Amino acid sequence: MxxxxxxxxxxxxxxxxxxxxxxxxxxxxxxxxxxxxxxxxxxxxxxxxxxxxxxxxxxxxxxxDTIFEKSSTDLRDWMFAIHLFLNGKKGISAYQLKREVPVTYKTAWRMLKQIRIAMGNVDKPEFAQTIIEIDETYVGGKPRKENRRKDDDGNPTAKSKRGRGTSKTPVVGVLDRTTKKIHARVAVPNKNGQMLTGKQLLDVLHQVVKGKSTVMTDEFSGYKILAKTEHLHFRIDHTKAFADGFVHTNNVENFWGNVKRGIIGIYHQVSKHYLQSYIDEFCFRHNNRKNENMFDTLLGQCVMKKVVVHSTEPELCAA
Ligand SMILES: [Zn+2]
Structure with missing residues (x-):
């Protein structure tokens, strides 16, 4: 339209x-x-x-109980904002939205936040009897000044370390290779301050995987816990190859590529507090990429179910 x-x-x-x-x-x-x-x-x-x-x-x-409940913004502006948000392949920024609809920057920012909440307003998918890929990534900019890594002379280094062991925020993704649907959750430390324990990884997997499955992971030690489950576990050693026949996690990694390009290209940076809602946005876009009625699907998610406002306490902290 x-x-x-x-x-x-x-x-x-x-x-x-x-x-x-x-x-x-x-x-x-x-x-x-x-x-x-x-x-x-x-x-x-x-x-x-x-x-x-x-x-x-x-x-x-x-x-x-919908994202529009407390809004005094004209609903035509809301509709148009949702339309623009979906039409931009990777979303739009609050500055862009402010230029398109007659609202302040603050209102535009809040509207986008609410639209993201609607995007996450879905039942968890169910992945059954299929090949599953599970993988983690780390999202975030440079650590805050006081947390920045120091070199031997005590001066902050310019770059933060990449991947595991950084102060960036881990996100776990589970993908069904048959439908290519993804489910992704931001991880938070458990009560001992540990990130990404095997149990946490397994919890995310079992949020969507029902029954015995074939699970593809990389060599990260956290996945050793899969040996104690009924799942068939295959690992790809990324120091040697990206794929070994059907053993790979390439589909999840492509998704992480989109997330990172989106966050860097459009949003520049995302605070930990809102990261899950951005991840929900990317999951919605990915899971609806072939849905010709994506606009109507999202309008439904805006009003069909009671909106649960995201907290920063995803289920992962239970471990
Ligand atoms: Zn009545």
Whole structure:
């Protein structure tokens, strides 16, 4: 949909509200959030997002528990922001959005944050009876000044170390080689301060993998735990080759390439606090890359389920 088509389809804010009501409730009239009734639910005069239920005498917003709940921004601007966000292959920055829709930088930034929350508003996929690739990567810029590595004279070195053992944040990705769907989680240290223990890796794997599978990893010692499971485990030694027949983790590594190019190219840097929502954005783009109705899928995710706002405590800390 280009801008002209978009304006024709949604000439007023009311048309956007009606569109979301149709998506959320599957009809042109919402059901009451309190008693579930539909027969005596009527729009409130002068408050287009609100309905009144005459059965239980309560009022409710049709955007309750959605990313739009507290927003006063025109929903046409929201729709257009979502459209732009998806059309940019790697997303857009808040500065770009501010140039396209009449909002402040702060509002633009918040809108993008909310859209990312909607992108993560999905049930976990289920990978069964298939080949699984699991791999980790490290995301983040240079460490803060006080954490920067020192050389022998005590002067900070210019570059932070790469890969394992850095102060960057680890992210674990699990990919189903048949469907190419990915599930990725940001790791946080466990209570002993350890990062990426075997148990943490296994937890992420078992969030999506149901039943016995064939699992491809690199030589990282954390994956030794797979020997204690029912999975068939194959390892590729990256010091020797990137692939040995069907033994490789190339699909996950391609995904990490996109994540890193996206974060460096568009967002420049991402704080640890918001990293999971950026990872959710890249997972959404990857998992919907062949979905011709990606825009509608995302609109559904904006309003269909109760939005869970991301904390910085992903499940990984349980180990
Ligand atoms: Zn009611």
């Amino acid at each position: 280009n801008y002209v088509e978009y304006q024709k389809k949604f000439p007023t804010e009311q048309t956007v509200i009606n569109h979301f009501i149709q998506i959320r409730y599957g009809s042109s009239v919402p059901h009451c959030h309190l008693c579930g009734g539909v027969n005596r639910v009527v729009p409130e005069r002068g408050r287009p997002k609100f309905f009144h239920c005459n059965d239980c005498n309560s009022s409710f917003s049709v955007f309750k």
